[in-house]
Amino acid sequence: MSSIIRQALCSLFYPKTCAMCGAYIGDIAHVLCDTCLADLPRTEQAEQRQNETEMALLGQPADMVKASKVMHVNSAAAFLFFEKNHPIQTMIHQMKYADRPDIGFYMGRQAAMEFQYAGFFDGIDVIIPMPLHPKRLRERGYNQSEYIASGIGSVTGIPVDTTHVTRKRNTPKQALQKGEERKSNVANAFEVNHPEQLYHKHILVVDDLITTGETMKSCLQAMKLFRGATFHVMALCKAT
Numbered sequence: 001m002s003s004i005i006r007q008a009l010c011s012l013f014y015p016k017t018c019a020m021c022g023a024y025i026g027d028i029a030h031v032l033c034d035t036c037l038a039d040l041p042r043t044e045q046a047e048q049r050q051n052e053t054e055m056a057l058l059g060q061p062a063d064m065v066k067a068s069k070v071m072h073v074n075s076a077a078a079f080l081f082f083e084k085n086h087p088i089q090t091m092i093h094q095m096k097y098a099d100r101p102d103i104g105f106y107m108g109r110q111a112a113m114e115f116q117y118a119g120f121f122d123g124i125d126v127i128i129p130m131p132l133h134p135k136r137l138r139e140r141g142y143n144q145s146e147y148i149a150s151g152i153g154s155v156t157g158i159p160v161d162t163t164h165v166t167r168k169r170n171t172p173k174q175a176l177q178k179g180e181e182r183k184s185n186v187a188n189a190f191e192v193n194h195p196e197q198l199y200h201k202h203i204l205v206v207d208d209l210i211t212t213g214e215t216m217k218s219c220l221q222a223m224k225l226f227r228g229a230t231f232h233v234m235a236l237c238k239a240t
């Protein structure tokens with residue numbers, strides 16, 4: 001069954017409750033109640049350079065200019081801060097593990113509406129969601145980052161591309177690992193296909209959660225084969 005049809009069927013049976021606090025909201029077009037939407041732990045990173053998300057990818061401010069030239073990363077930002085034991089953990093957990101890809105789409109739209117006023121998407125040609133390994137995609141039934149990317153695309157009109165970057169190794173879950181283990185775990189985990197089709201493009205790479213940044217760095221390393229391309233990174237959440 002296609003994920004879109006399955007999503008539609010599932011939505012018939014969802015209790016219409018807020019994905020963060022569980023309050024009844026009675027409107028299938030929304031995922032959060034007004035209070036939780038207003039109180040989201042926003043990072044305000046859309047216009048802020050040298051922010052925590054950029055530092056996860058590019059290092060300390062003194063090293064950033066050099067690192068951004070090496071990695072061709074122009075900007076990076078997260079929409080929200082992720083904190084354990086905060087209601088946002090409930091929402092992210094549902095999005096990833098409870099068959100609620102609609103949360104990803106909704107949050108992608110929300111993030112894009114709030115970021116586009118800062119000009120964050122100006123000049124971007126294509127959005128690439130962080131790929132899942134095919135095995136995990138089969139288990140989960142959907143890639144939550146693809147839904148976030150589609151939400152961003154629906155607001156900005158920028159196309160979403162899922163064909164040029166794929167995951168070739170099924171790496172253990174990052175949440176179970178620490179430091180150096182994470183680094184070696186994700187090295188060479190990605191491969192690119194037909195890189196020539198994305199030469200000199202401005203590419204927005206979208207992920208659900210950036211923790212140490214190692215997965216995103218590995219993905220960016222693989223995408224260096226897109227010669228002359230520049231990268232912008234956007235995560236739904238940055239772990240604090």
Ligand SMILES: [Zn+2]
Pocket residue numbers: 018019020021022023032033034035036037
């Ligand atoms: Zn709520």
